[in-house]
Amino acid sequence: MEEFIINFSEKETEEAVKEISLKIKSTFTESIKIFFVFFTPHYNPTTLLENIKYILNPEFIFGLQTPYLIFEDKIIEKGLISLCINKKIDIKYNFIKENNQNIIESSLRKFSFKLIEKKFFLSLVSKEFNIYEVLRTFEWVFGFGSNIFGGGFLKKYSEYPSKIINNDINDGFLTLALSRVDINIYKISGFLALGKPFVINKVLQTQRIINQINNMEPIDIFKNYFEDRFEFLKKYKLLNLYPFIIKEKNESYLISIVDSLEDGSLLYIGDIKKNSKANIAIYNPGILYDSVKNIKLEKDKETLLIIINTTIRKKILKNYAEREISFIKNSLPYKYKVIGFYLDYSFLGNEILRRIILDSVSLIFIFLK
């Protein structure tokens, strides 16, 4: 019996649930214990949940609305993907719906008391929450191990709430703690650092603003590199095509520049410490190729790869985004099943840097066995 059954449908809610349930039942005859569903903003989660419960009635349901989906080697703009896990995974969850620092801290603490075994934490954060505060609290309660990963949104993609957890449909800050499962997590960027490193002298982390680079206006860094093409880059808001790469203790992570402000400061998404040294970066498929090839994977057919991708990476790569997914799928040893979803940013605990690193450009690979 397969351990991970994945299915895709692009039909409307009821028909889609019927289609995937038919496919599941053709290979899986027992009652469904764990059911994950990732769906695009076209679907109403309430109707979706009703149908899932009515047709499949799983013991545990987790659902996530995402602007795009990844199914095998394709990026899907409309549809839903189901993941039926036929494995005794222990899942506990904590769902915080109110953006209140005290509530977040106390709720996470209470949640930590319930957990006995070693866990992997998948956290998903809605736009209402200040991600930097959330991550610092998370570090305070659970540490900064590489068993902590997730991401979140900076905007809403539909009128409907984005998360389903059993009977609960809401936005908010959801953490799933998974144990009795073998998970390997990798972060891959495929970006190459160029030119002279520059120092980010002043940064307002809570407002995601870089105020000074090399003791000058941050925008000057783009003026310096793009010279006569700078005005075009600024006018058509293309600064995000060239993220900053920060190297710290041999670890690197990417900062995406979302926009420039009138005073020459830059709006960013990512993780920057004061006086960090950064380089401008460009996408290089060769680096991605090397990174994927360097992942030490066991040749196990029962492995499922879940990719956490970002909407900013999709914007940077444009039409190459799907080619990249196809390349990843085809580079894997054996034919691993591949699914994935898009967030506005992702994060992953880093034991060397001793904090959870926020990254809006890199890919996170989660190998589930």
Place this chain on the structure above:
Amino acid sequence: MTGVFLQPIILISSLFFIIILLILYIFSKLKTISLLKEKIYDLNKTIDNLDIQAKLIVKTDLDAKLYQEEAEDKLKKLILLKNLILSLMGVLDKEKIFLQIDEKIINKIGFDKALVLSLEDFNVKLNFGFDKEFIEEIKNIIYLHKNFLKGQFLIPKEAKLYKQIANKFNLDFNIGVIRGRENLYGIFLLSNPNREITFAEKEVLTIIFMYIGQCLDNIKLFEETYKMRETLEIKIKERTQELIKSLKEIERINKAKSDFISTLSHELRTPLTSIKGFSSLLIENKFGKLPLEAKNRLEKIDENINKLVDMVNTLLDISRIESKKTEIKIAPSDIVSLINEIVDFLTPQMQTKNIKCNLELPPSLIVYMDRSLIERVLVNLLNNAIKFTQEQGKIDIKIKREDKSAIIIISDTGCGIEKENIDRIFDEFFRVNNPINMQIKGSGLGLSLVKKIIESHKEKIWVESEIGKGTTFYFTLKIKEENV
């Protein structure tokens, strides 16, 4: 004492030595520092060079990205264009043309609102996102500028029409004209407040407008052709009906004629037989001796009665064949023996006129024929040949085999028939109007009967003739398979 004196000297010299060593050390370090500075300078230069290269790389990368994006965007639009053309290709109803364009297509071209207004009746053919008030205003503006639209595909932003709409609605839009070779069909208004369209997009729009115009032209042409064909079909049907009616009328008249001739011939035969009987008896003096003059007159009467009987009989035969009252018994029979019999029978007549008869016949040839009817054909044709051939003339009778048919050829060296009369010689009662013909007696029914008999065999008869040289009759008969 000496030791006390030496101690400061040793101390001073040691100090001096140390100072020298220190100076040497400082010099060596200064040299190292200078070397390191040089290295740092070189490294900084290398980094600066790398930075210059980085500038070049990012700029090239940006250009490549933009080119690639533009190329892929163009490709996407081309695919869209291809799909749109494919979907429009099979549409033959102008009302359905715009149903092929949905909101998705409009979005893919790069717009969020679209309006198509017919210039024929000012009806809205397509609308995504515009309100009624806007449409009414647009109708009024377009109506005023209708003449300007001729010769345009994409209205330039400098045009009055464009400025009027733009000022009135504070709208960023593109307006295209759907037109064919001669007709203005409509206007296509597309709006996207967020961006300006590129040159490539303008080209795509122009192609779309041109293609829709061409489709509408084709539909118009198709409709016209269809209507013309329909009218033509109706006319053909009417004409066919008329022809069928005329044909039926001709058949009815023919039948009436045949019936009339048949009845008349029957009715004539009885009194003629009686007259002929009495005239024969009178000539043979059965009612007493007649004066010579009366007898001569009576012989003329008898002669004419015989002609009349012949004519009536021939007419009766023709009408019987026409009305299919005569049963035609087609069976295999030897045409050569039949020809020989008839030639033997007519030899005395030929000898009277000293006509030579040449026969080129096979020993025997079995054909399908009604022997008695073909006998009449041969008698008639040979009789004619004898009649129209002058003394010392010649008659040839031949049989030619062609594929599965035998062609019987009877030629004479008579006076010949004029070209203008040749097509009419098989008509009933037709006699060639010339002095030679006038001297030769005949009813004008013989050849008509011949033709009817041949046609009743589903065979062909034709004639070739040259004035002064003679006439040749040809008719065909099917050869029995084993003879073929």
